[in-house]
Amino acid sequence: MTRPAEAAPAPDASPILWHRGADGIVTLTMDAPGRSANTVDAAFVTALTAVADRLEGERDTVRGIILxxxxxxxxxxxxxxxxxxxGPEDARRVFDFxxxxxxxxxxxxxxxxxVVAAVNGTALGGGLELALACHHRIVLDGPGTRLGLPEVTLGLLPGGGGVVRTVRMxxxxxxxxxxxLAGARHTPARALALGLVHHVATSPEEMFGAARAHIDAHQQSRQPWDEDGYRIPGGTPGTRSLDAVLPSFAAHLTRRTGGAPLPAPRNILAAAVEGTQVDFEGAQVIESRYFTELVxxxxxxxxxxxFFFDRxxxxxxxxxxxxxxxxxxxxVGVVGAGMMGAGIAYVCxxxxxxxxxQDVSREAASRGRAHSERLVAESVARGRVDAAEAAALxxxxxATDAVEELAGCEVVIEAVFEDTALKHRVLAAVEQVVGEDALLCTNTSTLPVSGLAGAVDRPQDFLGLHFFSPVHRMPLVEIVRSTTTGDRALxxxxxxxxxxxxxxxxxxxxxxxxxxxxxxxxxxxxVAMVGEGVAPWSVERAAARAGYPTGALALLxxxxxxxxxxxxxxxxxAAADAGEAWVPHPADALLDRMVEGHGRTGRAGGAGFYEYGADGRRSGLWPELSDRLADGxxxxxxxxxxxxxxxxxxxxDxxxxxxxxxxxxxxxxxxxxLLGIGFPPWTGGVLQYVNGYPGGPAGFVARARELADRYGPRFAPPALLLEKAAAGESFGEVRHRGARAERAAV
Structure with a gap:
């Protein structure tokens, strides 16, 4: 983009460049040397402090500031x-920072x-906090520009005044x-509607022109909360209207976390409420204390x-x-127009x-296409897409019943029922009509892809694409490489x-x-817990306390x-074919009794671990569950x-x-x-949970052995975990090499 004025780097390569124009306007241009993006780090705070010193010393020659x-x-x-x-030993340093x-x-x-913020691109977290400290905020519109305070999604809260200023604003x-609490990333238009910014510009020239015009029109500026008699919108604790609302936030947090160890939302709520009961400086201290605790x-x-480094x-x-x-x-060709196939077609x-x-009948294929029409209509109703896109998508x-119409597709994704023989027939037919370089994929959740690869003549161009339901909402796709999949296909x-x-x-x-x-x-x-005699509601509560979005019984x-x-x-x-012993799971017998003995097959069948009304809504756990399945x-x-x-x-596992x-x-x-199977976010994922467990992998091993002694060998720590614990190591990255991992680099 075009800079507003010539700016030369300071001798010490400061991340904030200073330029004072003949009009007395100082432009502070953030430009961290050697980095692709500006970050609020120690060097930045040092530079910002030096800028504040200089502004105070030269205030008589400065008319306004553009950041x-x-x-x-x-x-x-x-x-x-x-x-x-x-770490905990760094608490004072974090607070002071x-x-x-x-x-x-x-x-x-x-x-x-x-002081005007000329926000020329995305401003998240500390970036938006800098802008909020300016009296006027102008953002340059762009398709990828987002503004917000998403710290809660990383287990943090805004530590640069974001809580204090947004609450007062x-x-x-x-x-x-x-x-x-949402940690949402807003478009410029949405940020304007919320009041986070004052103006949305369509070009850099408009942005800087509006910034200078604001300075020309305001010889002096103060933040609204620094004006005498300023009242926080909606009131403070003790105000009747606010007191009627605050309990709902606390209740919402309880429902949202389910008792899981998610301290960030709790700390944000506390910092927001407590900060309104003191002056601005006191509120800043309160925010920093809660921020430090989380960091x-x-x-x-x-x-x-x-959510940041691994993703x-x-x-x-x-x-x-x-x-x-x-x-x-x-x-792209999609074969099978059921919910999965229709969802895949929509996201493509x-x-x-x-x-x-494509499906066996044009009617079935048309129903799959209608799924996209419904989803688009919902997006239009929510204001997320316009009428033109609603028609174009x-x-x-x-929609077709003719497999021949797949000709010309660069990729074909088979999404038929989970039946090996059926998938073999479909894949063989598809391969006959597509080009020799077409990528062939199967959307299967359980069937071995290497076995399905036997249906095609080009196994090097075949792999699994495992989508999750509902496809239009789930952000993950699991790519499954068979023993014959080539690098080009992958x-x-x-x-x-x-x-x-x-x-x-x-x-x-x-x-x-x-x-x-x-x-x-x-x-x-x-299920195994219920079979042991644990109250079903305790099982579901345990899942909520752990942070799972859905209880095990409800999900099943x-x-x-x-x-x-x-x-x-x-x-x-498969075990029999391989000559391996089959070891049943403690849950197997109970599932058999549910299905065979009581005809309870789940929500689709109208009865499972839960009861369901005529409209299919869950009404509560089956009252006879414990007596019937745990023998009292x-x-x-x-x-x-x-x-x-x-x-x-x-x-x-x-x-x-x-x-x-x-x-x-x-x-x-x-x-x-985290993105595919709902493992609790606070853990950081299945292997980060091991790393972050008290005592690290060694502590995890000790606890696993306790659980194995009490509940069975499925909790016995595997050899790799024992190796990591003995070496005092955590799980880090492994290298991708061929079809198998190099374990030495785990």
Whole structure:
């Protein structure tokens, strides 16, 4: 973008460049040397403090200030490398850092002269906090520009005055609901509507022109909250209208967290409320104290590792074969127009790709296309897409019963029923009509991809693309590489997943792969607890306390109780074919009694672990569940054991999958578990949970052995975990090499 004036780097390469024009306007241009983005780190705070000193010393020659950036973004936020490294012993340093930033901003904010933020790109976290300390905020519109305070999604709260200023600007209720607790990333238009910015510019020239015009029109400026008699919108605690609202926020947090160890929302609420009962400076101290508590705690480290570092690693293509050229798809075929196939067709069409949706009848294919029309209509009603896109998106989908219309598709995704013979027939037919370089994919959640590859003549161009339901909402796609999948196919699949806006993880073949297998462990453990005589409501409460979005019994009802029985039958058959012993799970007998003895197959069948009304809504747990299935036994176990059984059984099996080479990346394991199967966010994912457990992997091993002694050998720590514990190591990244992982680099 065009800078407003010539700016020369300071001799010490300061991240903030100073230029005073002949008109007396000082432009402060943030330009961290040697970095692609500006961050609020120690060097930045030092520079900002020096800027405040200079402004105070030269205030008689300064008419106004414009704060902008030389980077493509305004400011990316705080330096997460610094934050994630801080431990309890660093609490004073973290607090002092937060207060030093606030003091520098406050000094500039109270100079009396107009300070304008010319926000030329995304401003998240610390970036928006800098802008909020300015009297007037202008943002340059752009398709990817976002503004917000998303710290809560990393287990943190805004530590640079974001809580204090948004509460005083918007009021406690609106600040909490729209900015702080949601952690939403707003478009410029939405930020304007919320009152976070004052003007949206369409060009850099307009942005800087508006900034100078504001300064010309305001010889002096003060923040609204510094004016005499200013009242916080909506009132403060003790105000009748606010007191009627605040309990609902507390209740919402309780429902949202379910008792899981998520301290950030609690600290945000406390800082917001307590900060309104003191002056501005006192509120800043309160915010920094709550910020420091989170920074030095384990939960924020877990969430930052997973949702920032691990996800960045995954999205950047660490698992993508190097040397393969990037590829964009123009035409995709989807075979099978059920809920999965229709959902896949929709997300492809939404990405601008032409789709051929094929099923056994034109009517079935048309119903699948109608699914996209319904989703688009919902988006129009919510104001997310306009009428033109509402018409264009379904038009990209061709519904047909003719497999021949798949000709010309660069990628075909088979999404028919989970039946090996059926998939073989479909894949063989598809291969006959598509081009010789077409990528062939199967959307299967449990069937080994290497076995399905036998249906095609080009197994090197075949792999699994495991989407999750509902496809239009779930951000993850699990790419399953068979023993014959080539690097070219894997790279093209990775590029397609990124093209449709999804996060790809790459795993090697195995029954259930990663996500389905580890999800099954959670469901089985919940059922096993009921079989032991644990009250079903205790099982579901334990899941909520652990942080799972849905209880094990409720989720199994949604998936149907017949599904795990089908998977079990296939696994038993596979074990017999391989000459291996079959070891039943403690949950098996209870599931059989539910289905065969009581005809309860889940929500779709009208009855499962829960009761359902005529409208299909869950009305409560089956009252006879304990008596019928636990033979009247009643077992009371410590809630800590129940919650950790659910967490440990999934984490331990993930370590086994890493041993077996199905998982090849720690980042894929963590991101896949969080985005695909609902592993609790506070843990940072299945392997970060092991890393962050009290005592690290060694502490995890000790607890696993306790659980194994009490509840069975499925909790016994695998060899790889024992190795890590003995060496005092955590799970880090592993290298991708061929079809299997290099375990030495775990």
């Amino acid at each position: 902008t950036s030389a980077k493509e973004t305004f400011v990316a936020g705080g330096d997460l490398d610094e934050l994630i490294a801080a 937060s207060m030093a930033l606030k003091r520098a901003l406050r000094r500039i904010e109270t100079l009396g002269m107009p 918007l009021g406690i209720a609106d600040a909490l609901q729209h900015v702080l 030095v705690g384990q939960t924020a480290k877990n969430m930052t590792q997973a 960045r690693t995954v999205d950047a293509g660490a698992a993508r074969p190097q040397g393969e050229p990037p590829h964009r798809v123009r035409r 069409a939404r990405a601008g790709i032409d789709v051929v949706l 379904p038009a990209r989908i061709t 790279a093209r699949a990775f590029d397609l997943v990124r093209q449709i806006g999804r996060t790809p993880i790459v795993v090697n073949d195995g029954r259930g792969f990663f996500t389905s297998r580890v999800m099954a462990r959670y469901l089985q453990e919940g 009802d949604e998936l149907t109780l017949t599904l795990p029985r089908l998977i079990r039958a296939e696994e038993r058959s 036994r009643s077992t009371v176990l410590p809630m800590a054991d129940l919650t950790e059984r659910l967490l440990f059984v999934q984490a331990l 993930s370590v086994r999958l890493l041993e077996e080479g199905v998982l090849t990346s720690v980042a894929d394991a963590n991101v896949g578990s």
